[in-house]
Amino acid sequence: MRIIKNIGQYFGEIFHAIKSLLTGMKITGYYFFHPKEIVTQQYPENRDTLKMFDRFRGEVVLIHDSNNEHRCTGCSACELACPNGTIEIINKKEIDPETGKSTKAIDQFVYHLSMCTFCNLCIIACPTDAIKMAQTFEHSVFDRSKLTKVLNNPGSKLMPGIRE
Amino acid sequence: MSTEQTVLGNETQEYFINMGPQHPSTHGVLRLLLTLDGEIIRKVEPHMGYIHRSIEKMCEKDSYQQIVHLTDRMDYLSCHINNEAVCLTVEMGLQLEIPERVKVIRTIISELTRLASHQLWWGVMGMDLGAITGFLYGFRDRELITDIFEETCGARLTMNYNVPGGLMFDIHPNFQKRTKEFLAYFKKKLPEYEELLTGNVIFEERTKGIGYISKEDVISYGVTGPSGRGSGFACDIRKLHPYSAYDRVEFKEILYNEGDSYARYMVRMDEMKESMHIIDQLIDNIPEGDYKAKTKAVIKLPAGEYYQRVETARGELGVYIISDNKKSPYRVKFRSPGFSNLSALDTMAKGCKIADLVAMMSTLDLVIPDIDR
Numbered sequence: 001m002r003i004i005k006n007i008g009q010y011f012g013e014i015f016h017a018i019k020s021l022l023t024g025m026k027i028t029g030y031y032f033f034h035p036k037e038i039v040t041q042q043y044p045e046n047r048d049t050l051k052m053f054d055r056f057r058g059e060v061v062l063i064h065d066s067n068n069e070h071r072c073t074g075c076s077a078c079e080l081a082c083p084n085g086t087i088e089i090i091n092k093k094e095i096d097p098e099t100g101k102s103t104k105a106i107d108q109f110v111y112h113l114s115m116c117t118f119c120n121l122c123i124i125a126c127p128t129d130a131i132k133m134a135q136t137f138e139h140s141v142f143d144r145s146k147l148t149k150v151l152n153n154p155g156s157k158l159m160p161g162i163r164e
Numbered sequence: 165m166s167t168e169q170t171v172l173g174n175e176t177q178e179y180f181i182n183m184g185p186q187h188p189s190t191h192g193v194l195r196l197l198l199t200l201d202g203e204i205i206r207k208v209e210p211h212m213g214y215i216h217r218s219i220e221k222m223c224e225k226d227s228y229q230q231i232v233h234l235t236d237r238m239d240y241l242s243c244h245i246n247n248e249a250v251c252l253t254v255e256m257g258l259q260l261e262i263p264e265r266v267k268v269i270r271t272i273i274s275e276l277t278r279l280a281s282h283q284l285w286w287g288v289m290g291m292d293l294g295a296i297t298g299f300l301y302g303f304r305d306r307e308l309i310t311d312i313f314e315e316t317c318g319a320r321l322t323m324n325y326n327v328p329g330g331l332m333f334d335i336h337p338n339f340q341k342r343t344k345e346f347l348a349y350f351k352k353k354l355p356e357y358e359e360l361l362t363g364n365v366i367f368e369e370r371t372k373g374i375g376y377i378s379k380e381d382v383i384s385y386g387v388t389g390p391s392g393r394g395s396g397f398a399c400d401i402r403k404l405h406p407y408s409a410y411d412r413v414e415f416k417e418i419l420y421n422e423g424d425s426y427a428r429y430m431v432r433m434d435e436m437k438e439s440m441h442i443i444d445q446l447i448d449n450i451p452e453g454d455y456k457a458k459t460k461a462v463i464k465l466p467a468g469e470y471y472q473r474v475e476t477a478r479g480e481l482g483v484y485i486i487s488d489n490k491k492s493p494y495r496v497k498f499r500s501p502g503f504s505n506l507s508a509l510d511t512m513a514k515g516c517k518i519a520d521l522v523a524m525m526s527t528l529d530l531v532i533p534d535i536d537r
Contacts, residue, residue: 017365119233
């Protein structure tokens, strides 16, 4: 608490106070009359043109090519790298029609989006670059069970030459 | 009438009130039990644990690569610096030689994180004192930094860009250009911050001389970071124990001796200029080289104890790892700055009014997940 000694100081402080308030008002007034400098995005309206950065981590996807083939060998490196148990890989035995040998292949690549922290460790761990982070971000659903996804397409196969 | 009333007479009676856990100005779930005499605060007792997630315990089952992403969730406003602290500790244990490029990039992003954190703090500080304008201005400028992070690191807040041994991937080709654009932009916008809040008469009346804490108290409570430096305690880890690329840049350690809310405010305002000065020196001199040193897929630290300190936007963060030569640590302890800073709140607030407590907490820059972990 300051002690006011004389009338000059009293009015001086009032003048200083009004001046400081006007300094702040000058800034807000400037932006009021320069609407072009406003930086907000009109999000739901600009969905068509909105492009996320390439490295943005939205969700894990298994890359499929046009022949419905993926690069996942079912080695479970991503499952081990994941800190939260987000990825579950269920393997099956498959018999190669040409050689007749039984090989390991993925049956289901289960991804629990609700547990994912988007740390990117699974992507780094993958030895065959089978998974990547997609740039989607609208993940809200009405039912929690919809957040558990099977990433491999039905009927998809391992791309030839990956296992070697 | 009854005897009780005659005894009380004009005397006042102390009473308790709960501030929080759901109070907008505590910035999270922090409960303060206030002992009040009218409007005057007699005692402040913080009650914590509302968002305790046992991060230290979870670290004991995770591998060293996985620990890093948990520290994002402690002090989420300086997450890159937290990541760096863990990585530096692990690298110290492995005695890894880190490429110069990694050190410089880490320092630049750390300083950008500090800038973003202080911008958000400045905006929220204005909001706590009743000025919504500041909040929007602070977030407007912070948005540009989060864009830089999103492009290079892949996330805006919980970036997880560090891995033990280096970085997750190299910087984006646009990184240098964007950072320079931001610096040029923000150098013009920082004076706006000063005009809006620093000289404002309402702001000055509510912060000058309020929430005083002496240098002795600051040292005994272990208050670090800008809050400690506002009382004249030279505690900048970047100066005292330089890590990463801080040994090759020139910057001032901001010290104010007043010890009140205004001094703590001014420390952060000046730190923003120093952060920009540091980035200015480094952004054109990123050395060529690898973005990651070679590490094994399964990291096992040699048995022993390792401790590393870094300067986050809030103060000194210490990471203490005890290893027994397994793939996850035996024990991890984080010395978080928010916890120690909060302990000084009682000393600061004694004799002040409730409205001043909000300003004090704001200048301490509390992040509740950092306190609870």
